[in-house]
Amino acid sequence: MKKALILEKTTYTYPGTKKKVLSNVNATFDKGKMYAVMGKSGAGKTTLLSLVSGLDTATEGRVLYDGQDLSKLNRDHYRARSVGVIFQGYNLLNNATAIDNIVLSMNISGVKCKKKKAKAYELLANVGIDKETADRPILKLSGGEQQRVGIARALAHNPDVVIADEPSGNLDAETEKNIMQIFQDIAHNEDKCVIIVTHSKNVAECADEVWGLNKGNLTFVKEKYVFPHAHELEEKGATSKEPA
């Protein structure tokens, strides 16, 4: 199995604070696998994702992509080409249409494709967004629809690493299932590395590996999470319940 991302003694502290949000994290994420990362709110899940997605760099230690230190790579390029991120808050251009969001992302990533717009409609259709909805500005879409646009955007440039921060939060069971199928498909059939932060048992069940994040420590929980193993999760700090 080819290694996509390696975290080596990765530590992160937000500027101006003392608390180590991540401390001495060691982990390896392979291509061809789908990972679930679980943890309480405030455990540092989003922080972890921001490091592996090249939005920020580790305070100590390293994050390696394809064997190269991310802090030394051109991270704009890394974000544009190698990684697709589905943000917790979607982070779409709110006044632009769904289709424009996707096409813009493809342009930024330098996607070489003659019919970008047609491809974008297709990507949106895959996540259940029809053409009429795709032509509406993001602000005129429901939360679930926005989330799906976010997913389509993350996949639009065919990245090696797909990172999702609680992607199913706003999805109904049916859509969630479809989306997970897509994630599994690109992991297993297209040899991508998919990392999903989630609270959902269903999502965790789809993953090949489950990791728990607790007090800055990332630990391997289980190969193929199968419900119910709640006690096991509790022990490792991963939980399926997010306290309000």
Added chain:
Amino acid sequence: MYIITNALKNLGRNKGRNFLIGIILLVIIVATAIAIIINSTASSIIDDYKGRFGSEVSLNLDYDKAINEGNFVDSGENGKGVEEITPKQYFEFGDSKYIKEAQYNASSMINFKDLKPVDDVDDPDLMVRGYLIGSNAKNISDDFKKEARKIIDGAMYRQENECIVSQQFAELNKLKPGDEIEIILGKDRVHKLKISGIFEDNTMVSGGDAAQFMEKNPMLNRNNEILTGLDTIKKLGAENVTAAFSLKNPDDLKAFTAQLQKKGLPSYYKVATDEAGYKAVVGPVENMKKVTTTFMIVVLILGAIILLLISTLAIRERKYEIGVLRAMGMKKGKVGIGFVTEMIALTFACLIIGLSVSAFASQPIADSLLKNQIQIAEEAPTGNTVSHLDFGASAGAPASDDAKPLSELSVHLDFDAAIQIILIAIMLAIVSSIMGIVYITRYEPMKILSERN
């Protein structure tokens, strides 16, 4: 390329904000464009007049200085009289490398042999009955230009020893073009001149009433002026000369003055350009320029502040946009180019509308501004008008005599002004996008994630 497309689409996506910015840009552009259009027209007029007034030199007796240096205007018992500039000196003065043009008006008193002057008196002792006037100056032909004098028969003198005479004089003596007349210069120097043309004189008409009460005197009747070229009178000897010099370059005034003094011009003659005349004509235009410039600067500063304020208020939106684009992997520079493109496109639209509005509006605005300034100038005490002290021969630029302020300014948009307006518009576009650019450089995309959580 997609950056441009996206920037243009962004204009439509944020209609509210861009409409507001657009309105403000439009106001600023119209105001500055009008100011610049008026200013550039005013500038070219000012330059033109500066060249003209700055180059016309006058020689004036500085009365105070003359007395201080021990000269008396009336040559008294124990003082020397003020030296007058002789005709010969005037001709020498004009022969200078600094001079572009020297206009002379020379005259000599004459008597006629076998001819009768108009308004003649029966006085055998009277030695002079008319003037021979020779000129290369504009204001002689001005009489002709203004049609106060008009050639009605024959042609203007061209060659040496040709002259033109008045209609009344010609009729009185039964003269026609081609005839020769004999004039007496001084005591008994007789000289022959050939009549090339006959002019009608209307310069006397206005003074007609007053003339009735005056004693008849052929010397006072302009119909007894025999007009000839400068060369002719130079050869015959001019008694009285006035000269107007214009310099090739107004900056040569000092050098020219030094040269004149070397040639014998007494130090109590002031060599000056016609500043007062210049002020009288161009003053209102200059003041108008000051008003429009001040106005433009105020509008630009206020406008820039308002634009900065709006973009500060809209920065939340902008910050988010920066975060999203950067998170997608767009480089800082490209985000910046996108924002600037957006503002330049908006500014360009405002520029087109603004230029057409100002093209129509600047003429009436210029008119009313200039009218205002002329009024102000007229109400102001006229302490700065020069009074020429004429002692015998004098030279002076004729301009200040009839120096009326410029009352019309036909404004137009020239190339330079258009470039200036476009540059200012680009500056405005940059000002409107500067806040965004500041954030692009200081803002890490990570912040969005944490702020959104």
